[in-house]
Amino acid sequence: MRSPSVLIHSDEAAIGREILARDHPGLPVAICDSYAGLAEAIRASEAEVVYSTRFMRGEPFPRAALLGSAGVRWISVGGSGTDHLHSWDPARVTVTNAAGVAADLMAEYILGMMLSFSLGLPALARAQHARTWASHQPEPIQGRTLLVLGMGGTGQALAQRAKAMGMKVLGVRARPAPAASFDEVHAAADLPALWGRADYIACCLPLTAATRALVDAAAFAAMRATAVLIDVSRGGVVDEGALLAALDGGRLRGAALDVFLTEPLPPGHPFWTHEKVLVTPHCSSADAQWSARSFERFSRNLAAYRRGEGLANVVDPQRGY
Template identity: 55%
Template sequence: MSAEPSVILHTDRPAAALAVLMETHPDLAVHACDSYAALPELIGRVAAEVVYSVRFDGTPRYPRLALVESATVKWVSIGGSGTDHLGHWDPARLTVTNSAGVASGMLAEYALGAMLSFSLDLRGFERRQQARIWGGGRVEPIEGKTVLIIGLGKTGEAVAKRAQAMGMLTLGIRARAKPTPSLDEVHGVDALLPLVGRADFIICCVPLLPTTRGLLDEAAFAAMKPSAVLIDISRGGVVDETALLQALDGNKIKGAALDVFATEPLPADHPLWGYGNVAITPHCAAVHDGWDIKSVRMFTDNLTRYRRGEPLENVVSPERGY
């Protein structure tokens, strides 16, 4: 740690990020980088100690090695919440923080909107409107329904708060079960199968880890009610897409709202595109005007702590992934 570290802002909007950073750290040498390819050379050239980085062009091309194996980088501040695109790093040599909570409210609204969309059959009514058909369809309340939230970080808790305000029974799963605000029940991962069988809506909010990859598999879908709806705002890979397709084909669940996928962008020939009971969004549930500025402000607050030699907030464990 140094009081005047060399800093890189690695984002597709470096000018906006730089303007925010300069409000509180005008004395620092700050370098902007808006591409994946240019980052390794820039790190070496400026001997960067701190890098604020946004995953803005997908995971496969992300320059993780330039960050986790750098001889100079001591702290990587991730602009979002997920850190799986970094792979593993040595916490004794590199500190990684994330921006957990920066978009928890927006993600919770996405989840609530998806639940309302299915309960109000908005997709069905849209099809009837396009066919100029009057009548048919039915709406039902989400009040009194049961929602299972898998992963109770800041996003999961934000979902629970809104769901409980709508009169829903809120169930939650977390690695270490403990009483949690806005949750009627909290259980460990070993309770997954019984809980999915009780839920009308299943909302996935966990990070992608070796322990969560394929968490919602064939057995989980087999345990769900035929009226259940899956909402995935986690990371591609947590839901076994083959098992999901089998569940959809077998009418084992009512439908799904998916913002994340094992392969992104979702290939044009992927079968998920063809389901009328599946809502697809392009990994944008957390993206809204101002989210990036809010994230940079979280980074600048942490940068102040870093320069003072104080503990950083939102430090991520490579083993836990959060």
């Protein structure tokens, strides 16, 4: 079994080091917990394999340090998105991701946001803050229609939960095929006819050339004025300017946003104070066990790599997933 040099590039590297020490005793493992030090850490460790996450919000990711190294043969992205690496030469370096490692939590986040709007929790919170006994009438999500953009692990976990709540579920994926818990599955080309059918729209897509600004002004114009948008994808999939215009123009009931074009979201951004928007700090996947699950998956993939076997979750740089 081969013993490649491994570098963990993460702010929670201690978790990964413990897991690798258990599963791969004696394997050389180095650690880098900064962006600025990545290039030197790769050089000093002669890393062939790099486990890497984006952990310094607001700072540009050191893409050149990873892709510019002649010795790095495999980059294991600790999360699902790989847009921060685009693009790379798959003949020189293999990139894998951890898509699906937080699917259940992200599905619960989306379900929670749908329930927040259906029950009117933001308005109730404002009334409580004002000590106002206001008349209020919640509505069920049972019988409503959910449109899921992206049918990966998160989309599938969401569909399962939505069906259990009595919802109708429409799915959109690059290669349409029937799937469990989805009433209908469509291609992205069918979206113009789907926007207006949905009460809730969940974005669970990677950011690629095909998905950038997928939810644009034309999409908002076709949606129901009572619809709610929930975005856990990547900043850039939703046109933020078009979303703000739709909210201000009364063409959309509300939005729950966990991802943004600029992160952290600037203090002066209108989303912060918009009464129709729920803002969360890119945390829909960040439970206490996320890092451990991601490192466990990396460890299993590393065992296959050391045996000379194929890797799981290899990302196609042209497709972005």
